[in-house]
Amino acid sequence: MEVYYKGEMVGRYIADIVVNDEIILELKAVTTLRPEHEWQLVNYLKATGLEVGLLLNFGVAAEVKRKILTHHS
Secondary structure, three states: OEEEEOOEEEEEOOOOEEEOOOEEEEEEOOOOOOHHHHHHHHHHHHHHOOOEEEEEEOOOOOEEEEEEOOOOO
């Protein structure tokens, strides 16, 4: 995926999984999700222009966090 900053492509990002070019799935296998994992997903949403992301943890106990970021023109 191309990553944009202020309308200019600044690099590429390889997501764990992208569903229908609309949803980023960020996969983790950690003891518990931390705020840093959520911030990472929000940054991916900002950089790619996508609005929906799911953070899935397959660690000790399964966890799911949903992030929605609305991009306004």
